[in-house]
Amino acid sequence: xxxxxxxxxxxxxxxxxxxxxxxxxxxxxxxxxxxxxxxxxxxxxxxxxxxxxxxxxxxxxxxx
Numbered sequence: 001x002x003x004x005x006x007x008x009x010x011x012x013x014x015x016x017x018x019x020x021x022x023x024x025x026x027x028x029x030x031x032x033x034x035x036x037x038x039x040x041x042x043x044x045x046x047x048x049x050x051x052x053x054x055x056x057x058x059x060x061x062x063x064x
Contacts, residue, residue: 001009
């Protein structure tokens with residue numbers, strides 16, 4: 001292999017390594033965000049259910 005081919009191979013290997021590192025970081029971030037979104041969704045669902053019960057109770061009281 002001549003010097004040009006060796007340099008090109010080194011660049012390609014570096015890009016492949018960089019790509020794998022970036023994809024790994026993106027996967028970690030995706031997992032972290034998914035967990036946070038799930039927690040927020042659970043909290044909002046609970047609050048919406050609670051609000052629904054309160055409003056239903058008030059409407060029922062007014063309707064009597």
